[in-house]
Amino acid sequence: LWIRASVNVYLTTSASESNSALVVTVESKGKAIKYLAQEIKPLNIQQNTWTPIHLDFLTPEIRHRDDKIIVYYWNMENKPVLIDDLQVEAYEPKIDYK
Numbered sequence: 001l002w003i004r005a006s007v008n009v010y011l012t013t014s015a016s017e018s019n020s021a022l023v024v025t026v027e028s029k030g031k032a033i034k035y036l037a038q039e040i041k042p043l044n045i046q047q048n049t050w051t052p053i054h055l056d057f058l059t060p061e062i063r064h065r066d067d068k069i070i071v072y073y074w075n076m077e078n079k080p081v082l083i084d085d086l087q088v089e090a091y092e093p094k095i096d097y098k
Helices: none
Strands: 002-011 020-028 031-039 050-058 068-075 081-091
Touching: 002 020, 002 068, 020 050, 031 050, 068 081
Parallel strands: none
Antiparallel strands: 002 050, 002 081, 020 031, 020 068
16 A cells, blocks of 8 residues: 655744654554654755645555554654645555456
8 A cells, every 4th residue: 555645834944943754654553563754854945935745655564454554744843833734645556356
């Protein structure tokens, strides 16, 4: 399963001062089995401008019915970051049963 997470980000400080990230993780039995984050710092986003970012994530094999795919925006500092329009899209492989 492919997951595409996207969000619009508005930084009130420079990207180099903003320690935040768009995160996708898969948990099985309460433990993270795969984790991926798109941090803001390397993107050199301009401050005071809405900027779309996205993250593509290939899930591991889902082991149990209770496994969870979790998407969130993580602000690791006390610098204000505005987010809007967080979206999650899932893409499954097409299986041809000819």
